[in-house]
Amino acid sequence: MFKIIGVLLGYFLFGIFGAFIGYIVGSFIDRYRAYGAGGVNPLTAAHRQSVFIETVFILMGKLAKADGHVSRDEITHVEDFMQKLGMSSEHRQVAIVLFKQGTARDYDIKPKLNEFMSVCGHTSSLRQMLLVYLIVMALSDGYLDATEESLLNDVASNLGYDPLAFKQLLEMVSSQSHFAGGKVTSADALDDAYKALGVTKESSDQEVKRAYRKLISQYHPDKLMGQGVPEDMIAVATAQTQEVQTAYDLIKKSRNMT
Structure with missing residues (x-):
């Protein structure tokens, strides 16, 4: 325009x-x-993408080891994650090295988070997508361990999230996971649908639509790639979009919304 x-x-x-x-x-x-500001200068895109990927896999490793051991479910999740990204054999090996680096007991994540914030931190979508990937990782074995939640809180704090904002994001992503693959998988589906959109049953139709559109915009592939999320990693965001869409459709049906 x-x-x-x-x-x-x-x-x-x-x-x-x-x-x-x-x-x-x-x-x-x-x-x-x-x-956003992250998408204005395409010359820095490659560097942003490199730092983003490094941070994702290192923190995945740290998160997997947070409870003292790396579970089979967590390993499977990372393998599935790399498969979704369509990584070459060479890139998979690099990702595995980064993941193992993060699992080291004495590994300090603060320098990596500082680097992430200096390169990617000015773009809210990159900060949020990093947290989304990590929350999905933490939930891959079916529950969120207290040590995992504590680590996620620390990461979120370093990314500029206050406790309430992180709690809301955690609840939204957790509820969105109940609509994985575009299917309703929860006995309390309608309650989860509202939580997945970050609204309540008391919210007006307009508030529900606004929340839905905001989430769809945040997960939009063109926007994420423009801000520095590597193209290969868009598949994960697309899955989140599908979950949001399914939750919204359920709410619309229950309210007879057009």
Whole structure:
């Protein structure tokens, strides 16, 4: 939209050259509005993606070992995660090394989190998607151990989340997991559907729609890639979108919403 305005305004004020400058400025504004500050400079995308992937696998390792041992379910989750990413054999080996690095008892995650914040921290979507991946990892064995939750709290705090904001995100992602694969898997499905969207039964139809649209926007592939989430990792976000959609459809049906 802004690039069209820029072209017209530039042409009106300065002619053909002004239209060209208006197009560049307008495109910049459109990209900023669509992707945030993280998506404006594509030259830094490769570095952001590298730091993002390193942080994800190192923290997955740390999280898996938080309760003292790495379970078979957690190993399977990481293997499935790498498969979803379509990683080459070489990249899988690098990811495994990073994961094992994180499982080391004396490994300090603070420097890696500091690096993540300096490179990716200005983009809220990257911070949130990192937490989403870790929460899904923590829930892969069916429950959230107290030591895992404590570690997630520490990570969230370093990412700038206050305790309430993290608790809300944890509850949302946990509830979204009950709609994995676009299926309803919970006996309390409708209650979970509201929690998955971060709303309540008392919320108005407009509030429910607003929450749904916000989540769909946050998980949108183009937006995430523009902000620095590697393309291969979009598959996981797409799965979250499907879960949100299923939860929303259930609420719509219960309310006879259009």
